[in-house]
Amino acid sequence: MADERTTALIKRAIAGDVTAFEKLVKEHKQGLYSFALGMSGGDHASASDVLQEALLKAFLNIGKFRGDCSFMTWLWRITRNEFVDYRTSPKTSGNLPLDDIPEKDLTRSRSFDETIAEDQRREHLHRLIGMLSDEHREAIALVDLQELRYDEAAAMLGISESAFKSRLFRARENLFKLALEHKKLFT
Numbered sequence: 001m002a003d004e005r006t007t008a009l010i011k012r013a014i015a016g017d018v019t020a021f022e023k024l025v026k027e028h029k030q031g032l033y034s035f036a037l038g039m040s041g042g043d044h045a046s047a048s049d050v051l052q053e054a055l056l057k058a059f060l061n062i063g064k065f066r067g068d069c070s071f072m073t074w075l076w077r078i079t080r081n082e083f084v085d086y087r088t089s090p091k092t093s094g095n096l097p098l099d100d101i102p103e104k105d106l107t108r109s110r111s112f113d114e115t116i117a118e119d120q121r122r123e124h125l126h127r128l129i130g131m132l133s134d135e136h137r138e139a140i141a142l143v144d145l146q147e148l149r150y151d152e153a154a155a156m157l158g159i160s161e162s163a164f165k166s167r168l169f170r171a172r173e174n175l176f177k178l179a180l181e182h183k184k185l186f187t
Contacts (some may be wrong), residue, residue: 006071013062016020021059029055030071031146032079038141039083042123046086047150054082076156087134090130124185128178136171143168 012020032054036047058078066073129140142153154164 008187010065010067010071013059014065018059021062024071025055025058025075025088026081028075032075035076035141036083036148038126038129038145039134039137041137042126043130050083050086051079053086054079056141057082073152073156080156084134089098121185124182125179128175128182131178132171135167136174139164139171140175144172164181 006024009020009024013024028151029051033047036050037055040046040050051130056074058075058151061078065071069077129137131138138157139153142148142156143150150164151161151166153168155163157164159167
């Protein structure tokens with residue numbers, strides 16, 4: 001399933017080569033962070049915490065990688081599971097801003113350049129995504145934020161492609177309803 005270079009790096013990482021593990025993770029790290037950011041509703045601190053823990057777990061458990069899926073899929077599953085653990089942990093569950101969206105006065109943003117306004121809209125969108133259920137949040141994060149194909153996202157979640165498409169449809173529908181409820185954030 002993996003190319004020769006990846007296979008060689010995996011073997012070296014299993015043998016304890018930290019540099020090999022870093023090379024394996026390097027090409028996926030930004031995507032994993034973006035996924036964690038989407039799952040956390042745009043909370044950078046939570047996304048960083050989740051990714052740091054996920055990569056630590058991946059490194060400590062690299063010997064358990066069986067190769068029955070791609071290394072990328074394996075990393076994504078670990079990150080997803082770490083997010084679920086993070087969200088349900090009594091120590092960290094209060095860190096995720098899932099219920100309240102701060103009502104910011106966006107009239108000032110008209111005086112900023114287009115990039116700042118776009119960043120604010122993106123931040124608000126991440127917060128709205130954070131208000132969705134875990135299943136809906138991860139569907140949107142995988143396809144709309146990470147631009148994975150439906151079959152890849154379904155495989156990552158261990159569900160059929162048709163079940164994933166249905167989940168994504170409901171997720172987008174719920175996100176649209178939230179956007180309508182909070183449309184003043186985007187005007």
